[in-house]
Amino acid sequence: MTHDIAIVGGGIVGLATARALRERLPGARLVILEKEPRLASHQTGHNSGVIHSGIYYKPGSHKAKLCVEGKTLMYQFCEKHGIRVERCGKVIVATSETELPRLMTLYERGIANGVPVELLEPARLRDFEPHAKALRAIHSPSTAIVDYGEVADAIARELRTAGVAIETGACVTAIARTGAGLELATPRLTVRAQRLVNCAGLYSDVVARLAGARTEVRIIPFRGEYYMLRPERRSLVRGLIYPVPDPEFPFLGVHLTRTVHGDVEAGPNAVLAFAREGYRFGRVSPRELAGTLAYRGFWHMARRYWRTGTYEMYRSLSRAAFAQALQRLVPELTSADLARGGAGVRAQAVSPDGSLVDDFRIVAEPDAIHVLNAPSPAATASLAIGRHIAELAAETFGLG
Numbered sequence: 001m002t003h004d005i006a007i008v009g010g011g012i013v014g015l016a017t018a019r020a021l022r023e024r025l026p027g028a029r030l031v032i033l034e035k036e037p038r039l040a041s042h043q044t045g046h047n048s049g050v051i052h053s054g055i056y057y058k059p060g061s062h063k064a065k066l067c068v069e070g071k072t073l074m075y076q077f078c079e080k081h082g083i084r085v086e087r088c089g090k091v092i093v094a095t096s097e098t099e100l101p102r103l104m105t106l107y108e109r110g111i112a113n114g115v116p117v118e119l120l121e122p123a124r125l126r127d128f129e130p131h132a133k134a135l136r137a138i139h140s141p142s143t144a145i146v147d148y149g150e151v152a153d154a155i156a157r158e159l160r161t162a163g164v165a166i167e168t169g170a171c172v173t174a175i176a177r178t179g180a181g182l183e184l185a186t187p188r189l190t191v192r193a194q195r196l197v198n199c200a201g202l203y204s205d206v207v208a209r210l211a212g213a214r215t216e217v218r219i220i221p222f223r224g225e226y227y228m229l230r231p232e233r234r235s236l237v238r239g240l241i242y243p244v245p246d247p248e249f250p251f252l253g254v255h256l257t258r259t260v261h262g263d264v265e266a267g268p269n270a271v272l273a274f275a276r277e278g279y280r281f282g283r284v285s286p287r288e289l290a291g292t293l294a295y296r297g298f299w300h301m302a303r304r305y306w307r308t309g310t311y312e313m314y315r316s317l318s319r320a321a322f323a324q325a326l327q328r329l330v331p332e333l334t335s336a337d338l339a340r341g342g343a344g345v346r347a348q349a350v351s352p353d354g355s356l357v358d359d360f361r362i363v364a365e366p367d368a369i370h371v372l373n374a375p376s377p378a379a380t381a382s383l384a385i386g387r388h389i390a391e392l393a394a395e396t397f398g399l400g
Contacts (some may be wrong), residue, residue, distance in 0.1 A: 001029070001031075001161055002180060002181060002190065002192040002193065002296075003020060003029045003030060003031045003165070003176045003191065003193040003194070004025070004028040004029045004030065004191060004193065004194050004195065004276075004399070005025075005028060005029075005031075005194065005195050005196070005197060005393065005397075006030075006031050006032075006033060006068055006182070006191055006193035006196050006197070007021075007030065007031070007196075007197045007199060007331070008032070008033050008184070008196065008197070008200050009032075009033075009040075009112065009198070009199035009200040009201055009203075009204075010032050010033070010034025010036070010039040010040065010156075010168065010171050010290075011040050011042060011043055011044040011055060011152070011199065011201050012040060012044040012148055012151065012152045012378070012379050012382045013153070013199045013201070013371060013374055013378055013382050013385055013386070014032060014034075014197075014199035014200075014317065015040070015152055015155040015156060015382075016155060016348055016382040016383045016385060016386030017031070017197055017199055017385070017386040017389045018032055018159055018164055018235035018386075019028055019155055019156075019158060019383070019386055019392045020115075020383070020386035020387045020389065020390035021197075021325075021386075021389075021393060022159065022162050022164060023065070023390070023392065024387075024390035024393075024394055025103075025382045025390070025393075025394065025399050028173055028399065029165075030159075030164045030165065031164070031165040031166075031167060031191055031193065031266055032159070032164065032165050032166045032167065032183065033170040033172055033186065033191060034063050034166070034168045034170060035081075035169070035170060035171030035172070035186075035203075035362050036168065036169070037168055037169050038168060039152055039153075039156055039168065040148070040149055040152035040167070042201055042202060042277065042345065043201050043202070043344060043345070043346070043347060043378070043379075044148050044149065044152050044374075044379060045148075045274065046279070046343065046344030047148060047344055047376070047379055048145075048226070048257045048259065048265050048344065049145050049146050049148055049257075049259055049260060050090075050143065050144075050145055050146055050240065050257060050377075050380070051071055051074055051075070051085070051145065051146055051380050052067055052071065052143060052376070052380040053067075053071065053090070053110070053115045053116070053140045053142045053143045054067040054068040054071060054110075054113045054115045054377075055092070055109060055110040055115050055117060055138070055140050056106065056108065056109065056245065056252070057113065057124050057298065057359075057377075058109070058111060058358075058359075059112040059151065059277050061358075062359050062362075062388075063358075063359055063360055063361040063377065063381070064091045064109075064113045064362065064383040064390070065384075066381040066385055066388060067241075067377045067380050067381045067384075068113055068114060068115065068375075068385050069381070069384040069387075070095040070377075070381035070382060070384035070385065071142065071275065071380055072120050072378050073146075073147070073379075073384055073387075074151070074380060074382075074383060076153070077151065077155075077383060078146060078151065079318070080159065080333065081154040083146065083147070083150050083151060083154060083246075084146070084147070084150075084260050085145070085146045085312045086144055086145050086146075086260055087141070087142070087143075087144040088143070088144065088238070088239035088240060088258060089128065089139060089140060089141045089142075089143055089144055089239045089240070090139070090140045090143035090239060090240035090241070090242060091120065091125060091128055091129050091132060091134075091138065091139050091140070091239070091240070091241055091242070092137060092138045092140065092242045092243070092244060093125070093132055093133070093134035093136075093137045093138065093241065093242070093243060093244070093329060094104060094134055094135050094136050095133060095134055095135065095243070095244075095328045095329070096135070098136065098308075099135075099243075099244040100135060100136060100214065100255075100280055102244045102245075102340045103136060103137075103138060103244050106138060106215060106244065106356075107119055107347075108137055110140070113139065114337070115142065116140070116141050116142050117139065118141070118167045119136065119137075119140055120134075120137040120138065120139050120183075120358060121136060121258075122134060122135070122136075122137075125137045125139075126252070128238065128239070129237070129239070129241055129330075130238075131236045131237070131330050131331075131332055132241050132329060132330055132347075133328070133330065135331065141366070142174070142237075143273040143276070144239060145240070145257070145259060145260050146260060147259075147260050147261070148379045151379075155313075157216070157282075157295075160376050162325040169188060169189065170186040170187075170189065170191075170209065171186055171187060172184050172185070172186055172189075172200075172207060173185050173186060173187065173210075174210060174212040175196070175207075175211045175212075177212075177367075178192075180192065181194040181195070181367070182194070182195070182211075182367065184196070186251055189204070189344045190354040193369070193386065194397075195368065195393070195397050196368040196369070197368070197369045197371075197373060197389060197393065198211065198368065198369065198370040199371050199374075200275040200371075201268060201347050201374070202219060202221060202277065202345060202347040202374050203219070203276065204219060204347065204348070204370060204371055204373075204374075205217060205218055205219045205265045205372060206219075206342065207370070208363075208368075208370045208372065211368050211370070213363065213365060213370055214350050215363065215370065215372060216351065217297075217349040217350060217351055217352075217357060217361065217372055217373065218291075218295045218298070218349070218350055219274075219276070219347050219348065219349055219350075220292060220295075220296055220297075220298060220348050220349075220350045221275065221276045221277075221278060221288075221292075221295065221300070221345045221346070221347065221348070222251075222268060222270045222271060222272060222273060222345065222346045222348050222384055223270075223271045223272075223273040223278055223279065223281075223316075223343050223344070223345050223346075223365050224267060224268025224269060224271075224343060224345070224346055225230075225268055225269055225271065225316055225343045226265045226266060226267035226268050226340075226341035226343060226344075227265070227266040227267055227292065227319070227322060227338040227340060227341050228263055228264065228265060228266070228339050228340075228341040229256075229263075229264040229265075229266060229337055229338065229339075229365070230339055230385070231332075232336055233264075233333070233337040234258075234262070235267070236330050236332060236333065236337075236356060237256045237258055237264045237330065238258070238260055240255065240256065240257050240258065241255060241329050241330065242255040242256075243255060243257040243268060243328065243329060249347075251270045254266065254267055254268070254315075254322070254325045254326060254398055255267075255329070256326065256329060256330065265335075265341060266322070266326055266338060266341075267322075267341070268343070268344065269307075269312050269315050269322070270312050270346070271313055271315055272309060272313075273370045274289045275288050275289065276288050276345065277345060277361050278345060279342075279343045279344070279345060280343070281316065281317075286397055295350075295352075296352055297350045297351055297353065297354050298350065298354075299354070300352070300353055300354025300355075301350055301354035301355075301356070304354050319335045319338055319361065320333070322338065323335035323338060326391050334340070345374070346375050347373075347374075347375060348375060349361060349372055349373035357372075357373045359373070360373055360374050360375075360378070360381075360385065361373035362374075362385075362388070362389065362392065364392050364396045365396075367397070369389055369392055369393055369396065371389070
């Protein structure tokens with residue numbers, strides 16, 4: 001059997017893309033190829049579950065448009081499927097004079113993106129987060145929390161009911177073009193398809209190269225490590241407390257996040273991982289690390305950001321340093337309040353000049369679409385990203 005479209009990657013973006021393709025092209029024969037035994041095993045299954053409001057992103061960017069649209073779609077999807085969502089809101093706190101102009105920039109972006117925002121003075125901040133400290137803050141009431149694993153499971157159930165084939169344990173190792181289309185080789189089966197959508201996350205650049213795409217960006221993995229607040233200290237955080245992010249980086253900084261399961265996570269930091277699935281400090285893939293070190297963009301990035309990288313590594317190894325970063329947000333926290341939590345790995349695209357790709361990057365070719373950069377807020381935006389890709393596929397592939 002030859003499928004019309006093969007989607008590589010069974011994370012939330014791949015699943016949402018298959019869902020949107022099914023809606024946009026109802027007669028299309030679709031197959032999802034996921035290399036792990038279960039869906040949503042990597043970025044989807046290791047994030048903190050925040051439904052972002054869209055306040056951070058440059059107006060007019062893919063992130064801004066798709067996050068705001070995707071947030072609404074995510075609320076609707078969760079309501080339809082009975083998935084628990086808590087609209088707990090978020091505060092972004094400026095703790096130094098130098099952060100105040102950047103806080104105002106975020107406020108203006110929120111207004112431009114159509115996101116509800118409120119500027120808070122310290123007394124008003126205490127109404128939302130009594131233990132937080134700030135010179136000034138922003139309240140984002142439309143920020144929420146959810147379990148994206150549950151969302152992915154619900155999408156997968158919809159897809160199976162609709163007749164979409166889902167193959168797990170199907171790591172794509174080679175892609176060949178034949179007179180009939182594409183042949184995607186995996187260790188246990190060969191899949192034939194007319195066209196390809198690459199949502200492979202941590203391996204999106206690898207799959208793109210297998211398909212013959214000429215892409216200059218390379219995925220560099222960054223591990224984000226979390227601590228958990230001990231149960232008796234969770235009352236220090238009512239919702240989400242974030243710092244003002246550094247505009248030089250597409251990371252949001254160490255923050256405090258309540259989860260729908262009642263925990264409070266502290267983190268993540270951003271440490272170079274020595275494997276694309278390097279969820280532990282000691283996890284090293286010599287082949288993947290060699291690929292990172294051989295990429296000239298990595299060395300340009302390292303020269304530009306070595307001070308920040310060194311501090312992130314130090315903070316990774318020091319609970320006291322991690323606690324000190326959190327104390328800027330909530331002064332009452334101490335290192336004794338923290339217990340080691342889990343970790344995630346962010347698939348960060350890096351350009352040859354060493355710049356960190358900030359916006360979503362989706363590249364269309366005659367028979368393939370490649371999602372080459374989809375870090376946070378990709379989970380929030382996933383249903384909107386899927387619709388965007390489906391429209392792009394209909395246009396590029398001449399379908400529908």
